[in-house]
Amino acid sequence: QKEVEQNSGPLSVPEGAIASLNCTYSDRGSQSFFWYRQYSGKSPELIMSIYSNGDKEDGRFTAQLNKASQYVSLLIRDSQPSDSATYLCAVNTPLVFGKGTRLSVIA
């Protein structure tokens, strides 16, 4: 059974701070890793993908992958209230999703 684990939160950070979201996965052979954002009552939307060890940056978002530790993280710099949402980690093909971490950015 392939599993993806996330801390359910809620994770509360003040506006302007760095939010750090973490994810671990069980399948050591996993090759593709994704972060989706889901606003309340809406559908998931892809914000980051990463396929090799290291960091990948896109604007205020940085995804980090460590395959040896089976660990994926998402950093959100200069957090804004509009970043308040549930962040879903997804692994592999087809996707296996974690249950998500609820992020709340306090103005």
Add this chain to the structure above:
Amino acid sequence: DAGVIQSPRHEVTEMGQEVTLRCKPISGHDYLFWYRQTMMRGLELLIYFNNNVPIDDSGMPEDRFSAKMPNASFSTLKIQPSEPRDSAVYFCASSLALGEETQYFGPGTRLLVL
């Protein structure tokens, strides 16, 4: 493109009734996925199709669930008979390919079985 289209957006039905959910994928996408999302179990893959052919239905919870894709622009997920534990949000998603391709989700169908 209009994105992935799902209907109905909300469905309230009584236990034992048949429920049919519909999905129109993004034109040109070869893969179509059906997911179910609940608070307890999160987002679960039920079944996915490639070029209208079901590839993996191991996530379908039981025989009461069935899915079809008669053509490249239409898919249905049917629950017969429905039970209260089927209450969830059902998402359809499509993508160009597996692996490194983005999956685009529809708005979802919120199903409540009384």
